[in-house]
Amino acid sequence: MSFKDTLESGKFVVTAEVGPPKGTDIATMKHDMEILKGKLDAVNVTDNQSAVMRICSLAVCKLALEHGLEPILQMTCRDRNRIALQSDLLGASVLGIRNVLCMTGDHVSAGDHKSARPVYDIESVQLLQVVNALNNGKDMAGNDMKGATSFFQGAVVTPESNPIEPQLMKFEKKVKAGANFFQTQAIYNIDNFKEFMKFARKFPVKIMAGLVVLKSAGMANFLNNFVPGIKVPQELIDEMKAAGKEKALDTGLNITARHIRQLKEEKICDGVHIMAIGMEDKVPIILERAGLL
Amino acid sequence: MIISKKKDRGKLLQTLDRYDSFYLIGCSECASLCGTGNDEALKEMAEDLKAKGKTVTGMIVPKTGCQTLGTKVELKKDKDALDKTDAIVVMSCGAGTQSAVEIYPDKAVYPSNDTMFLGNMTRFQMFDERCTLCGECVLDMTGGICPVTNCPKGLLNGPCGGTKDGNCEVSAEIKCAWVRIYERQKRLGELDKMTEILPPKDWSAKQAPHKLYTRGDAAEGDRKDKK
Numbered sequence: 001m002s003f004k005d006t007l008e009s010g011k012f013v014v015t016a017e018v019g020p021p022k023g024t025d026i027a028t029m030k031h032d033m034e035i036l037k038g039k040l041d042a043v044n045v046t047d048n049q050s051a052v053m054r055i056c057s058l059a060v061c062k063l064a065l066e067h068g069l070e071p072i073l074q075m076t077c078r079d080r081n082r083i084a085l086q087s088d089l090l091g092a093s094v095l096g097i098r099n100v101l102c103m104t105g106d107h108v109s110a111g112d113h114k115s116a117r118p119v120y121d122i123e124s125v126q127l128l129q130v131v132n133a134l135n136n137g138k139d140m141a142g143n144d145m146k147g148a149t150s151f152f153q154g155a156v157v158t159p160e161s162n163p164i165e166p167q168l169m170k171f172e173k174k175v176k177a178g179a180n181f182f183q184t185q186a187i188y189n190i191d192n193f194k195e196f197m198k199f200a201r202k203f204p205v206k207i208m209a210g211l212v213v214l215k216s217a218g219m220a221n222f223l224n225n226f227v228p229g230i231k232v233p234q235e236l237i238d239e240m241k242a243a244g245k246e247k248a249l250d251t252g253l254n255i256t257a258r259h260i261r262q263l264k265e266e267k268i269c270d271g272v273h274i275m276a277i278g279m280e281d282k283v284p285i286i287l288e289r290a291g292l293l
Numbered sequence: 294m295i296i297s298k299k300k301d302r303g304k305l306l307q308t309l310d311r312y313d314s315f316y317l318i319g320c321s322e323c324a325s326l327c328g329t330g331n332d333e334a335l336k337e338m339a340e341d342l343k344a345k346g347k348t349v350t351g352m353i354v355p356k357t358g359c360q361t362l363g364t365k366v367e368l369k370k371d372k373d374a375l376d377k378t379d380a381i382v383v384m385s386c387g388a389g390t391q392s393a394v395e396i397y398p399d400k401a402v403y404p405s406n407d408t409m410f411l412g413n414m415t416r417f418q419m420f421d422e423r424c425t426l427c428g429e430c431v432l433d434m435t436g437g438i439c440p441v442t443n444c445p446k447g448l449l450n451g452p453c454g455g456t457k458d459g460n461c462e463v464s465a466e467i468k469c470a471w472v473r474i475y476e477r478q479k480r481l482g483e484l485d486k487m488t489e490i491l492p493p494k495d496w497s498a499k500q501a502p503h504k505l506y507t508r509g510d511a512a513e514g515d516r517k518d519k520k
Contacts, residue, residue, distance in 0.1 A: 078446075082493065104453045107445055109463050118446065122493045125450040129490070140493070158454040166475040169487050170451030177490060185454055228457035 003042035003070050003099055004152040007181060007206050012264045013041040013271030014292060015072065015183070015208065016283045018064065020045065020055035026063070032280035033067040039284055039293060040069065042099060044183070044273065047074040051111025058088055061097045072154065073097050076105025081121040082130070082140055089134055093149040101154045101183065102127040125170070128153055128177035155179040156210075158229035159187055159196035168199060175203045183273040185229045186212035188236055190262055197268055208271040209263055213279060213286070214252035217241040253282060257289035264290075294323035294413075295386040296420045297330070297406040305405060306345055312379035312401065314348040316371075318393055320358035320385035328418055329406045330354065330384040338384060338405060350374040358389030365396045375400075428498030434486055436477035441494070443470035449491040 007013050016036060021029055036043060043064055047057040061071035073092050080088065089100065104124045108116045122130065130140045137148035155174040161167035171182070182200070187193045187209055200207050212230070214220050217240040220232040236255060243251035260272050276283050287293045309315070317335045324330025332354055339349040351374030355367045368375060375381070380401040383390040387408040394402045412420035425442045431449065432439055441447045445463045452471035455462025459472045478484050506512055 104446055104448060106455065107463050109445070120446045120448070121496065123446065123448050123450060124453075125490055126493045156454060161452070161454065161456060162458050163472060163475070166452050166471050166487070167454075167456075169475070169484075170471075172488065173450050173490050228455045228462050 002152075003072070004180075006041050007270060010270075012292075013206075013208065014039075014260075014274070014287065015042045015044055015271070016040050016274045016276060016280065017044045017046060018060065018280060019049055019277070020057065020060040022052070022054045024055075026055070029060070030063070030067065033064060033069055035281050036283060037068045039287055041271070042070040042072050044072045044074055044101060047076045047103070047105065048079060048111070049074075049106070051078065051106045051108045051113070051116075053111070053113055058092055058095070058097075061092065062095050065096055070099070071097055072099040072101050074101045074103060075127065076103045077120050077123050077127055078105030078108065078118055081119050085122070085127065086130060086134065086139055089131065089149060089151070090145075093134075093151065098150065098152055099154065100131060100151045101156065102131065102179070103156055124155060125173045125177045128155060128174060128179055132178040152180055153178060154181040154183060156185065157182050157200075158185040159193055160185065160189070160231045161229050164196075171200070172203070175205055179205060181206040181208065181270075183208045184210040186210045186223070186275065188230070188232045188259075190259060190268070192231075193263075194268055206270040208273045209259075209269050210273045210275060211256050211259055212275045212277065213256050213282065214240055214248075215279075216245075216248045216252075249279075249282075253286050254289060257286050260286070260290035260292065264292075294326060294411070295388070296409040296412040296422075297324055297327050297386045298409055299329055299334075300405055300407055302341060305403075306341060309342070309347075309380065309382070309403060310345070312347075314350050314377065314379045315342055316350050316375050316378040316381050317352035318358065318364075318368075318381060318383045318385070318389070319352070319354040320389050321354050321356050322358070322385075324358070324385035324389065324406070325354065326414060326418075327420070330358070330389070334384055338382065350378040358383070358385040358392055361392045361395055364389075364392050368396060426499070427494065427496075428503075429495055431491065434489070434491060436474045436481060436483065436486070438470060438474050438477060440470045440474065443467075443473070447494075449494065451487065 045057045045060045048054055057074050061073045064071040102124050108118045131151050131153045133140055134149040135151055137145050139145055157171045158167055182205060217237050220237045220240055223230045224232050240248055240251055263269055274283055317338055319330035319335045328334060335352045342349055351371050353371055355364045358364055381393050382403050382405050383393045384405045390404045410422040411424050411426055413423050415421050422442055424439060427441050452469050456469040459469055461467035461469050478487055
């Protein structure tokens with residue numbers, strides 16, 4: 001069953017992330033794909049994440065298809081103008097890619113080509129509208145196309161954003177612009193997330209909670225201090241500390257598995273999106289401990 | 294006003310080294326307020342050139358350097374000094390520099406400044422960029438705060454996920470434009486405007502080089518409107 005059909009059937013879905021490497025050596029990535037095959041409903045392929053130059057998302061999505069994984073093409077507006085975005089979307093469509101995640105994209109100042117000219121010709125809300133237009137056989141300028149796309153489009157939201165109100169207003173715009181599903185920025189506080197879900201449930205969209213695996217207490221502190229929109233509660237940091245260096249990663253995997261279990265059992269949201277960040281091969285362990293394999 | 298800053302003096306003097314004599318042109322408007330093209334700045338430049346063994350044949354701070362015709366009239370008064378010089382150093386913005394190029398097509402003209410942005414002077418010689426001259430103003434929809442300029446991504450429909458405690462992901466010194474817009478529209482009771490999706494910008498409105506004639510006898514409008 002396709003990712004779209006599974007999500008719409010009401011089944012609790014699981015996606016994870018593959019970050020394309022910098023360079024042409026894709027051995028590790030292929031290995032990760034083999035490990036993830038058959039265990040996920042879809043796999044996100046990031047688009048030059050953190051504005052660091054890597055293999056393009058489109059090519060890796062095609063590789064994912066070839067490895068039996070259903071890809072979600074992450075598309076940011078940072079590096080391409082409206083012509084390139086639409087052109088890549090058409091290209092993705094003919095290659096058999098059916099899911100697209102529309103994002104604005106981290107600013108180039110976060111990445112490894114800081115002198116680059118950021119594009120942002122359009123942004124996430126408008127990109128969602130563009131995907132709608134392409135699905136209806138028209139390009140963004142209103143021209144008729146020979147053959148339409150049939151994308152299932154998603155967007156992102158940051159439930160821990162502070163202040164939250166403007167973020168929620170943007171969430172509503174994304175729904176209005178045609179987002180079918182949302183994958184959230186990493187969440188660690190399930191009670192806070194429940195509050196967000198009270199709001200999100202008012203809209204006819206599917207919500208997948210974003211989960212980033214903690215590797216150490218230091219990483220948790222780093223996320224709190226430097227990554228916008230992520231808040232790791234003190235009790236989780238304490239739990240990581242108590243585990244000690246040896247058991248830290250194992251504890252991080254347990255925490256993620258525990259959160260998945262709670263989100264699913266209490267029917268808090270429609271699925272989870274696991275961001276293992278370099279530890280894609282550990283995703284099956286998480287799923288096993290969460291009782292999903 | 295147009296904000297300019299002085300180029301690295303050492304590198305500039307190196308570039309100018311191929312000439313022996315110079316005439317300096319400042320500007321009494323923006324460049325004077327920036328301290329890059331006022332009397333003081335010109336005198337300092339003259340000293341630096343003299344210290345390198347160069348001759349300064351004259352200098353002037355015209356009223357408005359980018360007003361080509363007016364500047365041409367002012368420069369006429371200094372015709373001898375200008376005739377004698379090898380090169381002209383313009384100490385204003387890029388527009389002022391190109392006024393001089395137009396007035397003296399056969400003389401070498403060099404800029405002493407980098408032209409930065411259209412800015413507001415918030416305190417003496419402290420400048421903030423507020424407008425990017427996008428050609429299609431959205432301030433009516435954004436509580437009078439420009440997201441095209443104040444948001445490094447120029448987002449038109451709300452904050453990105455990078456906003457942290459009301460600050461921007463690019464720098465904690467930048468307040469998130471969309472948090473500011475939200476707060477202001479809330480105060481004004483105009484939050485409904487934040488629910489409206491703003492369409493993609495028509496960047497052709499920013500298509501350089503612009504031309505705009507609005508004078509009665511020569512009114513032609515913007516080049517773009519004529520297509």
